[in-house]
Amino acid sequence: MTAKLILLRHGESEWNSKNLFTGWVDVDLNEKGEGEARHAADLLKEENLLPDVVHTSLLRRAIHTAYLALDGCDRHWIPVRRSWRLNERHYGALQGLNKAETKEKYGNDQFMAWRRSYDVRPPDLEHDGEYSQFNDPRYADIPEAERPVAECLKDVVARMVPYFTSDIAADLAAGKTVLVAAHGNSLRALVKHLDEISDEDIAGLNIPTGIPLLYELDDDLKPVTKGGRYLDPEAAAAGAKAVANQGSK
Numbered sequence: 001m002t003a004k005l006i007l008l009r010h011g012e013s014e015w016n017s018k019n020l021f022t023g024w025v026d027v028d029l030n031e032k033g034e035g036e037a038r039h040a041a042d043l044l045k046e047e048n049l050l051p052d053v054v055h056t057s058l059l060r061r062a063i064h065t066a067y068l069a070l071d072g073c074d075r076h077w078i079p080v081r082r083s084w085r086l087n088e089r090h091y092g093a094l095q096g097l098n099k100a101e102t103k104e105k106y107g108n109d110q111f112m113a114w115r116r117s118y119d120v121r122p123p124d125l126e127h128d129g130e131y132s133q134f135n136d137p138r139y140a141d142i143p144e145a146e147r148p149v150a151e152c153l154k155d156v157v158a159r160m161v162p163y164f165t166s167d168i169a170a171d172l173a174a175g176k177t178v179l180v181a182a183h184g185n186s187l188r189a190l191v192k193h194l195d196e197i198s199d200e201d202i203a204g205l206n207i208p209t210g211i212p213l214l215y216e217l218d219d220d221l222k223p224v225t226k227g228g229r230y231l232d233p234e235a236a237a238a239g240a241k242a243v244a245n246q247g248s249k
């Protein structure tokens with residue numbers, strides 16, 4: 001028997017459209033992003049892929065996307081589980097900065113190392129910085145010493161995979177169709193884990209906003225088809241290309 005795992009990056013956010021590094025800053029979807037989330041519902045309905053349980057991050061762009069996608073396919077009532085472990089990568093002191101300006105200021109190599117290398121962290125964000133979440137009550141359960149102030153993708157893999165192998169895997173093993181509504185980099189971390197992508201090759205993988213990506217997993221939770229299947233492959237390819245080019249003005 002195969003288990004069904006649907007990955008959904010949130011729809012376009014207010015800061016995606018302004019080309020700003022977002023990370024843990026809790027910005028909402030813009031109108032286009034809400035439309036993408038509703039369209040995700042249509043795609044799920046068309047394939048009769050109706051989630052039994054949803055896992056989201058603690059950030060409203062993922063929570064809002066999950067709600068709109070589930071509402072649109074009459075699954076607004078299913079159990080919801082949330083974890084900071086599904087949050088976007090903490091972008092440290094880059095949070096709030098414009099991507100094109102950052103690339104211009106620091107050069108493409110540094111910009112790409114911060115954005116897509118596996119193990120180069122952006123500079124730390126001060127606890128009292130304008131876009132710091134250090135004292136946000138929603139993260140009170142994370143011991144201070146472990147509360148992120150900047151993360152590379154390797155850090156995201158380290159905090160996300162344990163949640164996948166415990167909570168998400170338990171729902172999959174119980175035969176549930178699972179929706180994970182999360183973020184560009186937390187989903188890159190999950191796809192890296194599922195498809196066993198190398199630390200080098202993951203740099204080239206970008207996840208588009210708002211298009212469900214279906215993985216059918218075998219009993220060992222290995223993908224039956226590597227890379228899964230986007231429910232709208234053409235839009236996904238165009239969306240991934242746009243994410244890759246975000247440093248350009």
Ligand SMILES: O=C(O)[C@@H](CO)OP(=O)(O)O
Nearest residue numbers: 020021022023088115184
């Ligand atoms: O700004 C961010 O938090 C992420 C996702 O939007 O950006 P990037 O794709 O540059 O890692």
